[in-house]
Amino acid sequence: MTTSPIAININFDSLNENLGFPNGFRDPSYFEIFDNFMLFSEKYNFKYSIYIIGRDLENPEIAARVKDWHQMGHEIGNHSYSHHMSVGGLKPKELEYEIMKAHELIDTTTGQVPRGFICPGWSTSKKVVEILINNKYLYDASLFPSFIMYPSILKNAFNHLGRPDKLKEILSRRDYLFPLYKPLTPFFADKNFNAVPATSKENILVMPLPTLSRMSFAMWHTLIFVFGIEKSKKRLQNYLDKYPYFYYLMHPADLMGSDSVKDAKHTIERMEVDYKTKEAYATEAFELIKQSKRPIVTMEQLALHFIEESKTK
Numbered sequence: 001m002t003t004s005p006i007a008i009n010i011n012f013d014s015l016n017e018n019l020g021f022p023n024g025f026r027d028p029s030y031f032e033i034f035d036n037f038m039l040f041s042e043k044y045n046f047k048y049s050i051y052i053i054g055r056d057l058e059n060p061e062i063a064a065r066v067k068d069w070h071q072m073g074h075e076i077g078n079h080s081y082s083h084h085m086s087v088g089g090l091k092p093k094e095l096e097y098e099i100m101k102a103h104e105l106i107d108t109t110t111g112q113v114p115r116g117f118i119c120p121g122w123s124t125s126k127k128v129v130e131i132l133i134n135n136k137y138l139y140d141a142s143l144f145p146s147f148i149m150y151p152s153i154l155k156n157a158f159n160h161l162g163r164p165d166k167l168k169e170i171l172s173r174r175d176y177l178f179p180l181y182k183p184l185t186p187f188f189a190d191k192n193f194n195a196v197p198a199t200s201k202e203n204i205l206v207m208p209l210p211t212l213s214r215m216s217f218a219m220w221h222t223l224i225f226v227f228g229i230e231k232s233k234k235r236l237q238n239y240l241d242k243y244p245y246f247y248y249l250m251h252p253a254d255l256m257g258s259d260s261v262k263d264a265k266h267t268i269e270r271m272e273v274d275y276k277t278k279e280a281y282a283t284e285a286f287e288l289i290k291q292s293k294r295p296i297v298t299m300e301q302l303a304l305h306f307i308e309e310s311k312t313k
């Protein structure tokens with residue numbers, strides 16, 4: 001049993017991004033759908049860590065919403081500028097732009113630089129880690145350390161067969177070997193993405209997607225729609241019991257009703273599931289989290305907690 005705190009994250013994969021940032025589009029993800037998320041934050045009394053796609057913040061209405069979230073105490077993290085599916089596979093200059101353009105937009109919007117980053121599609125690379133260290137990031141949540149990454153990439157590629165540009169993007173990643181040897185639990189990394197002691201000079205805390213063993217599925221909310229609610233509850237309980245510094249990752253689509261997506265061109269999955277069912281699934285998950293008695297904090301606080309504990313070891 002572990003009693004360490006946990007975080008609740010939202011990778012804010014907006015409809016706006018999914019549809020290619022159409023002009024004049026009012027994205028319900030940032031309005032009605034986020035309000036659905038807020039119901040849980042109020043009921044269970046916690047703050048989210050929300051990873052925003054920088055380009056969305058160029059819309060003043062969205063920027064105003066995100067500023068409010070920041071002022072309410074939710075953490076605003078960096079999910080890159082345009083959500084390129086293999087951001088880690090980009091040329092260094094392009095990659096730096098993807099990270100730093102979003103970094104600046106978040107700073108301008110909230111008045112605070114983001115302290116955490118997550119790659120779109122977990123497509124990390126050594127260069128991602130180097131740029132984050134150079135820009136004083138506290139933590140990175142981009143590592144997918146389980147073998148399940150391979151079928152996940154295939155599935156994502158399959159979903160984009162009709163979009164050759166996206167398909168090429170998805171397959172150009174640089175992290176194909178990472179699930180074979182990178183640590184499964186949080187660790188400090190240097191600019192070469194090697195594990196180093198907490199006391200080393202320049203490092204970043206890498207917080208991998210929670211994964212109990214390399215051969216097992218990692219844990220995030222969306223898998224409820226794959227495994228079904230009963231099996232998913234058992235899996236979540238297992239992670240709550242055994243995985244220290246756990247974070248539970250969600251996406252806007254997890255609380256998006258089928259009626260909120262009218263554009264047939266989207267490639268968002270699980271849109272055939274109605275809102276009532278999605279709400280019920282989220283309630284089941286939050287009830288288990290509550291019963292675990294593990295305190296819910298932001299990822300930044302979780303990272304600081306881990307760093308503090310590493311120093312006293």
Ligand SMILES: [Zn+2]
Pocket residue numbers: 011012013079083119120121
């Ligand atoms: Zn994403």
